[in-house]
Amino acid sequence: MHTKRLVLCGLGKVGQSFLKLVAERAEAINRQYGLKIEVACVVDIGGAALASEGALPLDGFLDFVGTGGRPEKFLGYGQPGLSGVAAIERGDFDVLIETTPTNLTDGGSAFQFISAAIHKGMDVVSANKGPFVLYFEQLKKMAAESGSRLFISAATGAALPTLDVGKFSTVGAEITCIEGVLNGTTNFILTKMGMDKISYADALKEAQAMGIAETDPTLDVEGYDTRNKLVLIVNTLFNGSYGVCDVPVKGIAGIAYEDIARGAEAGKVLKLIATAEVKEGSIKLSVGPKYIERNHPLAAINYAEKGITYTTDTMGQITVMGGKSSPMGAAAALLKDVIHTHLFAK
């Protein structure tokens, strides 16, 4: 039996869902995979709850947090003011779980947490895109030097295994093209416009009312979220060092219902597509609305669903779609990656 001691940085919805999942499933995972998961430290803004040995009493901790308690006040374990970096440097941990809010300007403190974990040779499992979108090459290099590994399933489509298919299910084949519907909000808006024959503005309003789009929908509708995921996927799969500047992006804000109707008449479906074309060692990246054939596997992905198609030389086209986009979906992807740190040889 192996034990993995975890530090969780970030106690928002995703972080809390992750802890609930671990509390509920640690025993079953231990039975099935011979892996004992111990959450040894939880860090949030005001400090940390830290178990110097063994694990935090998760059920008690979750009750405490559920009634408004803060980690740094958790009796017997609370450490007011203890930062993520200090906690990581002090303890003996195997895996960092990063779920602090994404910061796309400078990566935020997550970049510090991840760097500290890498320096200690810990594996990193992150739902946070920021540091990887901004500093992928640097983090990858640091990780290679210290022997730590980076797992970012949760940052590239939550429960949809965008990366798994490209990383494991197609090994030995050459990927010649990747196409993805990677953002649920924009796919919802485009689907809604087509189905209900309504304008972009009306579909957006509906998405906002349903909590699918944010009040400021820029990150989604301008294609930036799609672009960010594309950069993470391509860098992971091709050991690349692409940045957001390498991806020409067009959003969906300028699309009229008539554009969708015109496509439908010609047997085509309008989708916001992330594309990576691999040609003679170089990769051409782009994000933008695109008419795809009605029988293209991505054409069947409707409303807030996502999907990705890998075109390969020996395996043909493989498409994976679905996967919950909720905090629980992201938490489930984090838990999967934790188990992967155990299943995959170092």
Add this chain to the structure above:
Amino acid sequence: MHTKRLVLCGLGKVGQSFLKLVAERAEAINRQYGLKIEVACVVDIGGAALASEGALPLDGFLDFVGTGGRPEKFLGYGQPGLSGVAAIERGDFDVLIETTPTNLTDGGSAFQFISAAIHKGMDVVSANKGPFVLYFEQLKKMAAESGSRLFISAATGAALPTLDVGKFSTVGAEITCIEGVLNGTTNFILTKMGMDKISYADALKEAQAMGIAETDPTLDVEGYDTRNKLVLIVNTLFNGSYGVCDVPVKGIAGIAYEDIARGAEAGKVLKLIATAEVKEGSIKLSVGPKYIERNHPLAAINYAEKGITYTTDTMGQITVMGGKSSPMGAAAALLKDVIHTHLFAK
């Protein structure tokens, strides 16, 4: 760098495609994964070509076989009459690649080859369903005792990663239901009937003319191939010991065009669906034609394509579809599994 020495049993289309792939990609795989693949022995009906040390000279061997040469006659390596079992017992190998023709009556000699490999602690990578459909529990038990592992991607959908998604991409989630369109021939016939408004007999004839259906289509159209794949998938994912008798099967031979049309009018699509419903620890298996909703992810799988949908508790529904069904697709799945023997911790 790790080296994996391979024995290939069976030099049909899939076996030859596999050797071509290894010849073409061994160097790239070595660079990317630190894995050196050496094909040390190839066994077919008349004997074997065996390299007691290092690898067979693959390019020369493929040229030789391509012009009608038999392994046992290959200069410097040929061993007339050497059987698979004798070769496996004699040599120092890491992985058995099983591609002999499927025998669903008693498993054929493949069962002996696989048993011999397991006894030596080798990993087994098989495109051959027979021994696993018939003796899964026995093989699993033997493998657990000797520390060998069983990889059957190629037997459960060729290049379509039916198993990967259930085995790796959903770890930590609970699978509550599996639904699959697992047989390309029957899906082609049903799609063709619906699209061209033709009878079952006419669609079958067309499939036969195109080489998609065999002269005796029983295994496909009666649902037996679908059932066999379902048994392999469920036994692998749930550590089960289900046999073909546990699966009520209905084929598609009795279906009329009118059945499909009637479904379409009601917004439904008729597919041959393999189902595994997980309820309170027991699994209910079945194979048969089923009306699914038009927006069900499997409804979009047309013609000779295949796909599988996993319904989970924390990750929602995840569907993977596509993947080449050709001998090259199966060979690519074998190569993937060989790389997996290296990527996954023992």
